[in-house]
Amino acid sequence: MGPLVNVLSWSLSRQQAFNECRRQYYWQYYGSWGGWDDSAPPEARQAYRLKQIVNLDMWAGDILHTVVEGEVKRLRSGYRPKPVPLRERTRALLNEQWKQSVEQRWRDNAKHNRNLFEHYYGLPVSDARRMEIRDKLFACLEHFCSLPLLDHLMTTDPAAWLAIEHLDTFLADGVPVYVKMDCAVRLNGKVTIIDWKSGKESERDRDQVACYGLYAMQKWRSGLESVGAVLVYLHTPEVVETTIAPETALAMQEKIVTGIHAMRQCLVNPAANEARRDDFPMTDQKNRCRRCNFHEMCYGPGPIVEHE
Numbered sequence: 001m002g003p004l005v006n007v008l009s010w011s012l013s014r015q016q017a018f019n020e021c022r023r024q025y026y027w028q029y030y031g032s033w034g035g036w037d038d039s040a041p042p043e044a045r046q047a048y049r050l051k052q053i054v055n056l057d058m059w060a061g062d063i064l065h066t067v068v069e070g071e072v073k074r075l076r077s078g079y080r081p082k083p084v085p086l087r088e089r090t091r092a093l094l095n096e097q098w099k100q101s102v103e104q105r106w107r108d109n110a111k112h113n114r115n116l117f118e119h120y121y122g123l124p125v126s127d128a129r130r131m132e133i134r135d136k137l138f139a140c141l142e143h144f145c146s147l148p149l150l151d152h153l154m155t156t157d158p159a160a161w162l163a164i165e166h167l168d169t170f171l172a173d174g175v176p177v178y179v180k181m182d183c184a185v186r187l188n189g190k191v192t193i194i195d196w197k198s199g200k201e202s203e204r205d206r207d208q209v210a211c212y213g214l215y216a217m218q219k220w221r222s223g224l225e226s227v228g229a230v231l232v233y234l235h236t237p238e239v240v241e242t243t244i245a246p247e248t249a250l251a252m253q254e255k256i257v258t259g260i261h262a263m264r265q266c267l268v269n270p271a272a273n274e275a276r277r278d279d280f281p282m283t284d285q286k287n288r289c290r291r292c293n294f295h296e297m298c299y300g301p302g303p304i305v306e307h308e
């Protein structure tokens with residue numbers, strides 16, 4: 001395998017970083033590049049380490065996805081998930097990853113050891129907050145286990161499964177657009193994309209579904225009329241079934257292409273996807289800095305403080 005090359009790509013999270021703070025975008029997608037290598041410049045290694053940080057809510061979402069993904073794979077063998085073993089698995093993951101973060105094991109391996117934002121930046125986490133996260137995850141798993149949807153999935157022909165936790169791309173304006181689907185199956189002749197949610201409904205969910213529609217059109221040559229999405233909000237619990245209108249998909253396609261053009265315009269060398277830090281200014285909205293992984297790159301080491 002040849003050396004990895006940093007190519008311009010698009011994703012919802014990339015666009016969000018670009019919109020919120022150009023400097024954050026720079027650190028996330030350019031300044032941290034190569035930082036996994038011990039011989040990389042110290043700044044790239046630092047940015048790479050910070051890029052792996054997650055806050056408590058994101059951490060809970062990650063753990064929920066890990067546990068649910070494992071169970072969805074087992075569903076195909078006819079095994080229906082039960083709450084007690086899932087709770088125990090979740091508890092073990094919470095304890096193990098909390099320890100990784102407290103003991104700063106990420107210093108040896110940033111990619112494979114949890115680094116929590118609150119620990120890194122010295123923010124207090126009460127026992128009550130930890131219990132709240134645990135209890136929310138347990139409630140989500142309880143709801144997951146009781147979903148009637150699981151009965152459909154258990155009896156689905158194995159050949160009808162299209163993807164589980166699958167990171168892939170489709171092309172827009174020649175640029176790879178990343179999508180990660182929790183689960184995709186053919187149900188009653190329709191491509192059905194299932195997304196497990198740990199949080200509340202948001203505008204972003206609609207964009208995500210539209211991206212899935214664009215992906216399904218390219219990847220499985222599906223017409224939009226034969227693509228549907230099921231968003232499962234595990235905490236509430238609420239199951240939202242939705243279709244993708246052609247005008248919604250078109251608007252998303254335009255949004256992606258507009259985003260790609262704007263990102264390209266910021267590059268010092270678009271053909272080589274090269275960026276220069278000073279072309280990516282720090283945000284004026286300093287309230288964003290208080291929850292930014294890269295706070296240390298902009299303000300130096302130490303706890304997070306108020307910025308004027």
Ligand code: SF4
Binds near residue numbers: 024289293296
């Ligand atoms: S600390 Fe603030 S200015 Fe710096 S990258 Fe983060 S959001 Fe942007």
